[in-house]
Amino acid sequence: METTQSPDIVRPYLNRTHTSRSMAQWLFDRMLRRFRRGSLQVEYPDGRILRYGDGLSRAAVMRIFDQAFFPKVVAGGAVAFGDAYVEGYWDSSDLSSVLRVFALNQGDVGLAKRGLSMVHRFANRMHHMRRRNSLSGSRDNIEAHYDLSNDFYSLFLDRSMTYSSGYFDGESGLCLEAAQLQKIERLLDLAGVGPGDWVLEIGSGWGALAIAAARRGAQVKTITLSKEQRDYAMRAVAQAGLSDLVEVALEDYREQDGHYDAVISCEMIEAVGKEYLPSYFETIQRCLRPGGRAVLQAITIPDERYAAYCRSCDWIQKRIFPGGHLPSPSAIKRFVRDTDDLELQASHSFGRDYAETLRRWARRFDEHASEIDALGFDERFRRMWSYYLSYCEAGFDSDMIDVRHVRLEKRH
Known part of the structure; x- marks a missing residue:
């Protein structure tokens, strides 16, 4: 027998839903009214258009399509805000500009930036802690990101297949491939790599740095936990005629020994995890000969935000x-100081170069949307990656994160 609910029963539920969404929208509006830097225009689902911020620059435009956006984001904070974009609750024709305004005002939005729900925050933290970078966990975490397919990465990276910040050094007209090769040569120069040197690279990428080091006459061992990267790098090394100078190994950094003149690690420290940073620097110390140099390219988070970041x-x-962690400059100094023999000699930041790198990746990513679909990735995946690239671009542009070259030397 078919049954229906009485309107008198349904109406209070609908009223409560409407009231909770209205309250959430009010809270969201109150949060935005605290913005003091940049300009943001929000087009609400009911047709209203409101502006927030200082009004001194062209407004970034955000369009919200669904009232369900408000309780989701007010409860879940920044994580839910990103998820809401991926799920199509809101959109923008210039995503990075919207995220830049939010990044610039992060210190002004108080509790709302994290969300009001302690349950959400606790669940997110537990989710992160379950993905610790143990020997087995590291392999799983690396494969989850880097083994999506080499064909996928080739659609938005430059021809060198370099997935880290380029180094433009003020040359805005430089093409991305040239900026990447300039970065690689700078890392090798900082490490003093030359003919006959033995080099350990922690984090192979797709092999570009190992090939460049071998072309200088160095003997290179490069390690990765990504099978896709290992296979690609081995082919690239062979095609360059350098197989006698480069070993590409599917190994964890903690398993390394030997004595090298130089250790280079380009944007691998972010995959180590906070609790394993001591073992990362101990490995570098163990593998360097006395007088040897280590050079890192590291994404960092400001010292003043590091404690809160570690708790979230x-x-x-x-x-x-998964398992990612950005150290702060002071944390790097502390872990280096805690080793017996490593000494931090120089550090140079170039965060705006990363913002430019990400802009170019994002442009190429959008241009190749149909090819990405043809690889079997759906619209949700594309929106997630678009958000990721724009999120990072905004972070570097607003100094919420930075990238730096760090040079270390082993004293004894």
């Missing part, structure tokens, strides 16, 4: 880089 789980950690 952000959208990138939850959706893109």
